[in-house]
Amino acid sequence: MQNFNYHTHTYRCGHADYNMSDEDYILEYIKMGFKEIAFTDHAPEKNKIDKRTNMRMDYSEKDEYLRNLNYLKDKYKNVINIKTGYEVEYLPNEEENIKELKNETDIIILGQHFVYDDNENLKIFGRCEFNNDELIRYANYIDTSFKLGIPLLLAHPDIFMLSCSTFGEIEEKITKMICESAEKYNIPLEINLGNIFGRVFLRNPNFNNLSSEQKQEIISGVRYPNRRFWQIASNYNIKVLYGIDAHSKGQILKYNELVKIANYIIGEDTINKLNFIDKL
Ligand SMILES: [Zn+2]
Ligand SMILES: [Zn+2]
Numbered sequence: 595m596q597n598f599n600y601h602t603h604t605y606r607c608g609h610a611d612y613n614m615s616d617e618d619y620i621l622e623y624i625k626m627g628f629k630e631i632a633f634t635d636h637a638p639e640k641n642k643i644d645k646r647t648n649m650r651m652d653y654s655e656k657d658e659y660l661r662n663l664n665y666l667k668d669k670y671k672n673v674i675n676i677k678t679g680y681e682v683e684y685l686p687n688e689e690e691n692i693k694e695l696k697n698e699t700d701i702i703i704l705g706q707h708f709v710y711d712d713n714e715n716l717k718i719f720g721r722c723e724f725n726n727d728e729l730i731r732y733a734n735y736i737d738t739s740f741k742l743g744i745p746l747l748l749a750h751p752d753i754f755m756l757s758c759s760t761f762g763e764i765e766e767k768i769t770k771m772i773c774e775s776a777e778k779y780n781i782p783l784e785i786n787l788g789n790i791f792g793r794v795f796l797r798n799p800n801f802n803n804l805s806s807e808q809k810q811e812i813i814s815g816v817r818y819p820n821r822r823f824w825q826i827a828s829n830y831n832i833k834v835l836y837g838i839d840a841h842s843k844g845q846i847l848k849y850n851e852l853v854k855i856a857n858y859i860i861g862e863d864t865i866n867k868l869n870f871i872d873k874l
Contacts, residue, residue: 597629598874599846600677601840602633602634603633604616604633606651610635610841630676632703633678634701636705638655643716660678678699678701679699682705685735686710686738701746702746704744705750706739709732719754719756724754730768730771734771740778740781747784747874748776748784750818754768755823769822769827773829773832782871783832783833785824785837787836813858816855825861831869833871
């Protein structure tokens with residue numbers, strides 16, 4: 595089982611468990627035998643573009659975040675390798691601000707939760723419908739961020755399924771564009787376990803005691819990982835890894851069950867075809 599994870603949030607973003615300290619996440623990782631992890635909380639914005647509250651730390655919290663993580667990195671250095679980082683969204687004209695964050699940390703992951711529309715308003719996945727041009731823009735932003743050398747991995751590449759009801763022609767096109775970029779720039783794609791945790795275990799604390807029909811029903815509500823996306827991805831020469839996207843107490847402890855459900859959703863044939871990496 596993959597014993598590293600590069601996708602961890604903290605209470606500072608405002609929508610992760612407020613009672614979980616940074617150290618509490620580390621203790622869960624150690625309990626589960628992880629050897630290398632990264633904190634990649636939602637990056638603060640110098641120019642406030644994402645106007646939602648409780649989505650990301652404030653710029654003023656950045657120094658304390660890095661200071662505490664560097665303290666913990668040293669404290670646990672003989673047990674687990676801890677990296678500092680951020681989950682960022684690429685936006686045109688924000689390149690310099692993103693590079694500044696990159697220079698201060700070990701790892702930047704791209705979690706492209708939104709794109710601009712034609713009027714420079716944010717279109718956020720899961721909050722509204724996307725037209726075809728906007729979906730293509732999602733794939734283009736990813737490609738540009740790779741070209742600029744921003745992320746070391748792409749989180750939940752199939753998150754666009756939050757705004758798509760079926761997997762049709764345009765979804766297939768976006769998937770191929772993303773996979774071509776990942777192949778070209780050699781950037782691993784993440785099979786994200788966050789939506790599974792939220793839909794399955796957070797909403798149904800007694801999930802394991804339900805009938806298989808009930809379990810099936812719940813799992814069918816998971817929006818990503820998307821089976822079709824990964825079937826197509828398995829035909830490309832790309833690297834993949836799992837990402838916990840930890841926001842909650844106990845989420846890391848569910849790791850083995852989350853991977854099992856992800857593999858079930860994607861299908862064992864596809865999983866066996868995918869090229870899982872040993873280390874970033
Ligand atoms: Zn989050
Ligand atoms: Zn995340």
